[in-house]
Amino acid sequence: MLYLGGNLISDIPPELAHLPYLTYLVLCDNRIQSVPPQLARLHSLRSLSLHNNLLTYLPREILSLVHLEELSLRGNPLVVRFVKEMIYDPPSLLELAGRTVKSRNIPYCPYDMPYNLVRYLDLASKCPNPKCAGVYFDSCVRQIKFIDFCGKYRLPLMHYLCSPECTSPCSSNPQSDAESEEENSVPADRLQRVLLG
Structure with a gap:
């Protein structure tokens, strides 16, 4: 168990991910604005x-915490209001x-290309929009997108899209029917308690 509550912490150090046997992590009563995906x-x-x-x-990576039974979130802005933030930089050449090569499955030979270019192509991320095949x-x-964790609460998770066209005009609606496959794959009994209030 690691208790770091009430310490005016603003950032969770990603190095906490190096504690593989940690079962209870208390970070309440701080000034934390985001949770690092490394957790x-x-x-x-x-x-x-x-x-x-x-x-x-x-x-979104919080879905990987398969043994998580209790998640306490009360007293955070995410509980009382929906925040949508669009940050997009036009893609470079x-x-x-790289998007063209990956989306069209154009074969490339690692031995005929510079290592840094091959590594770049291997770092492509798939757009989570099920109606988009982009990278x-x-x-x-x-x-921000709402995810149904346990059949009762929908929590806003961060996700990344390949372009502004992949956003839905009704995506700010928690009951939107434009839901990802990942949402529907979360079992209803995943968390025993989500403490929001």
Whole structure:
């Protein structure tokens, strides 16, 4: 168990992910604005206390915490209001070329190309929009999407899209029918308790 509550912490150090046997993590009563995705490597984590912070979203990677039974989020802005943030930088020529290669499955030989270019192509991320077959590298749209964790509460998670066209005009509606496959794959009994109030 690691208790770091009430310490005016503004950032969670990603190095916490190097504690594979950590089961209880208490980060309540701080000034935390975001949860690093690296915490998804805490596979033994059963309880995560984040109440009374400044969280407006959670990273999608939190779905990987398969043993998580309790998630305390009360007293955070994400509980009382929906935050949507669009950040998009136009893709570079390198990114546009990389997207074309990956989306059209153009074969490339690693032995005939510079290592850094091969590595770049291997870092492509698939757009989570089920109606889009696109990929992105560095240039993407950051957006909040509600995910149903346990059949009762819908929590805003951060996800990344390949372009602004992939956003739905009704995506700010928690009951939107434009839901990803990932949402529907979360079992209803996944969390025993989600503490929002």
